[in-house]
Amino acid sequence: MSDIDRRDFIRTTTLTGVGLALGSKEALAGRPGRDHAAASAVAQETELFRAPPLETVRVGFVGVGHQGSSHVTNFLHIDGVEITAICDISPERVAAAQKQVTDAGRPLPAAYDRGPFDYVRLCESDDVDLVFTATPWRFHAPVCVTAMEHGKHAATEVPMAVTIDELWQMVETAERTRRHCVMMENCCYDRTEMMILNMVRQNIFGELLHAECGYLHDLRELKLTDFYEGRWRVEHSIHRNGDLYPTHGLGPVAQWLDVNRGNQFEYVVSMASPGRGLNRWAAEHVGPDSVEARQRYALGDVVNTLLRTRRGQTILLTHDTNSPRPYSRRILLQGTHGLVRKYPDERIHIEGRSAAHRWEELRTYRDEFDHPIWRALEEQSRGAGHGGMDFIEDYRLVQCLRKGDPMDMDVYDGAAWSAISELSELSIAQRSAPQDVPDFTRGAWRTRPRLGIVETG
Numbered sequence: 001m002s003d004i005d006r007r008d009f010i011r012t013t014t015l016t017g018v019g020l021a022l023g024s025k026e027a028l029a030g031r032p033g034r035d036h037a038a039a040s041a042v043a044q045e046t047e048l049f050r051a052p053p054l055e056t057v058r059v060g061f062v063g064v065g066h067q068g069s070s071h072v073t074n075f076l077h078i079d080g081v082e083i084t085a086i087c088d089i090s091p092e093r094v095a096a097a098q099k100q101v102t103d104a105g106r107p108l109p110a111a112y113d114r115g116p117f118d119y120v121r122l123c124e125s126d127d128v129d130l131v132f133t134a135t136p137w138r139f140h141a142p143v144c145v146t147a148m149e150h151g152k153h154a155a156t157e158v159p160m161a162v163t164i165d166e167l168w169q170m171v172e173t174a175e176r177t178r179r180h181c182v183m184m185e186n187c188c189y190d191r192t193e194m195m196i197l198n199m200v201r202q203n204i205f206g207e208l209l210h211a212e213c214g215y216l217h218d219l220r221e222l223k224l225t226d227f228y229e230g231r232w233r234v235e236h237s238i239h240r241n242g243d244l245y246p247t248h249g250l251g252p253v254a255q256w257l258d259v260n261r262g263n264q265f266e267y268v269v270s271m272a273s274p275g276r277g278l279n280r281w282a283a284e285h286v287g288p289d290s291v292e293a294r295q296r297y298a299l300g301d302v303v304n305t306l307l308r309t310r311r312g313q314t315i316l317l318t319h320d321t322n323s324p325r326p327y328s329r330r331i332l333l334q335g336t337h338g339l340v341r342k343y344p345d346e347r348i349h350i351e352g353r354s355a356a357h358r359w360e361e362l363r364t365y366r367d368e369f370d371h372p373i374w375r376a377l378e379e380q381s382r383g384a385g386h387g388g389m390d391f392i393e394d395y396r397l398v399q400c401l402r403k404g405d406p407m408d409m410d411v412y413d414g415a416a417w418s419a420i421s422e423l424s425e426l427s428i429a430q431r432s433a434p435q436d437v438p439d440f441t442r443g444a445w446r447t448r449p450r451l452g453i454v455e456t457g
């Protein structure tokens, strides 16, 4: 495919989705209005889902651009892994990822570079146990569903999918095929977020009342240049007005608040500001008469969403990828006994420990509350993507598959966290009308065990 062909292809698939690529009526199941309660008993089981342990995890990667190739590097440093297949629409990227593997002294992985649906052949292969996709968002659901239909476990970059319809397909396919489908939310493995989880489990903040989080990252240049293959990312800004990328902030917060494990997101309301950033940046950097400057973008620059949980807690979630600003996930967690915050600095105040009305530096709590997995993997994760957290998440995925353990984040978590995107779009389109969050667990959230403080070994 030429660059122009690829861009046209991305444009079409962003608008229409790629559901038909799944090739079966079955794969298109899960539409709203179906009786999901009757779909499967897996969600109702009292134990979290476990798959039989794998001695070696044979991985096939689909999409080896910026993030996919970084995962390839991580997997080359984890014991018990073989990278057996690489798929991308760009043959050059397939070759580069193959070279990453052979340069590490490992056997050459098979190449799948015959176009946008060649991942189907990879999923059919007998040499793969886990299909890991880091493709543009519209491909996450088709790749994962196809992988599971062929008996493979699936892992996908964030968000798990774009629409609630796709999320139901993924939940139902995981249940029917008894395969894992994991959304790889690396921010759940950030050292500070994991330390906060450890503190929450030790009841340092008391009863949790309110959280704030988000994804505030100036992506104007990346969206409006050729950084992303075929400029896939800006297509979402052109056509959608909502929180396009909710899970980096929401994932850790959901774990602190036991969402899907004793608690649930109940409903959301959203509002969007005017959208100015992309036009302004394009006029200045591409030219006032450029296509990019004259384009109409649906996305508001600042999108705020309020979520309410079944326990009555509130979460303020912000999405801003079009403004000049330093990176932030704007973390705040308030409990009855105190609060913690992150971005731009990390501060804490705990009643009885901190001086009244004063912040303390969070790092002074590190020795007491650092998460054990970070203590154990600090050296190994040094230099890996996003401050090392990407290595820890990949390590945990492999560890769970090799031990036959439940995932830290399972298909229900990925679905609940990702569903906020379409719900925010619907709320904004209806003058901030509240939108109920689907219960992908069909009631099992009441008894599913909370995420513990996992260790290595």
Ligand SMILES: NC(=O)c1ccc[n+]([C@@H]2O[C@H](COP(=O)([O-])OP(=O)(O)OC[C@H]3O[C@@H](n4cnc5c(N)ncnc54)[C@H](O)[C@@H]3O)[C@@H](O)[C@H]2O)c1
Binding pocket: 062, 063, 064, 065, 066, 067, 068, 087, 088, 089, 090, 093, 115, 116, 117, 118, 119, 134, 135, 136, 137, 139, 157, 158, 159, 184, 185, 186, 227, 228, 229, 386
């Ligand atoms: N967790 C994080 O911190 C983080 C960071 C960056 C990106 N991501 C996610 O990773 C994913 C990829 O983002 P990126 O920045 O690497 O984008 P990218 O454009 O650099 O990479 C996407 C790759 O997918 C390939 N591709 C596109 N369609 C394909 C298809 N049908 N079959 C096979 N390959 C296909 C492209 O050729 C490209 O190599 C996105 O879901 C993004 O949200 C996550």
